[in-house]
Amino acid sequence: xxxxxxxxxxxxxxxxxxxxxxxxxxxxxxxxxxxxxxxxxxxxxxxxxxxxxxxxxxxxxxxxxxxxxxxxxxxxxxxxxxxxxxxxxxxxxxxxxxxxxxxxxxxxxxxxxxxxxxxxxxxxxxxxxxxxxxxxxxxxxxxxxxxxxxxxxxxxxxxxxxxxxxxxxxxxxxxxxxx
Numbered sequence: 001x002x003x004x005x006x007x008x009x010x011x012x013x014x015x016x017x018x019x020x021x022x023x024x025x026x027x028x029x030x031x032x033x034x035x036x037x038x039x040x041x042x043x044x045x046x047x048x049x050x051x052x053x054x055x056x057x058x059x060x061x062x063x064x065x066x067x068x069x070x071x072x073x074x075x076x077x078x079x080x081x082x083x084x085x086x087x088x089x090x091x092x093x094x095x096x097x098x099x100x101x102x103x104x105x106x107x108x109x110x111x112x113x114x115x116x117x118x119x120x121x122x123x124x125x126x127x128x129x130x131x132x133x134x135x136x137x138x139x140x141x142x143x144x145x146x147x148x149x150x151x152x153x154x155x156x157x158x159x160x161x162x163x164x165x166x167x168x169x170x171x172x173x174x175x176x177x178x179x
Contacts, residue, residue, distance in 0.1 A: 015047040019079030055091035078139030080123030096127030131170030
């Protein structure tokens with residue numbers, strides 16, 4: 001098999017999930033932002049949903065998307081903090097085959113510069129499940145922008161070296177780090 005061309009960009013199929021008890025499709029500004037950033041980066045926007053904080057409903061939708069042969073990345077915003085009822089991280093964690101702890105660690109480190117010690121309460125988690133890469137981040141526009149621009153989008157680009165996540169998603173045109 002020929003080696004992939006690492007000088008070119010490979011678009012991925014991405015789904016966006018907003019978790020909120022107060023947002024609607026009419027005012028889901030962070031979900032809109034994520035969709036715009038996905039498109040601007042050259043990826044394919046594949047699906048979108050908005051659910052309330054219910055870990056079983058979240059797991060059902062995420063399981064469906066994880067099982068899909070078409071969705072390679074899922075971006076989840078909202079429901080990650082310490083507010084009563086938030087359950088995104090609890091819903092997501094049991095579905096992951098392989099956690100990516102560095103995402104949460106780096107997200108909080110970057111948030112600290114802006115938020116100070118409040119960054120401790122910034123829930124963020126990532127991992128792989130069935131070849132699907134999942135990222136959960138806080139629901140504020142600032143948090144979504146920070147996560148996408150500084151962490152997620154560079155790692156969804158096969159041109160980012162020495163390693164990126166492109167090789168780890170299902171139906172990937174690349175097979176390993178540093179191919």
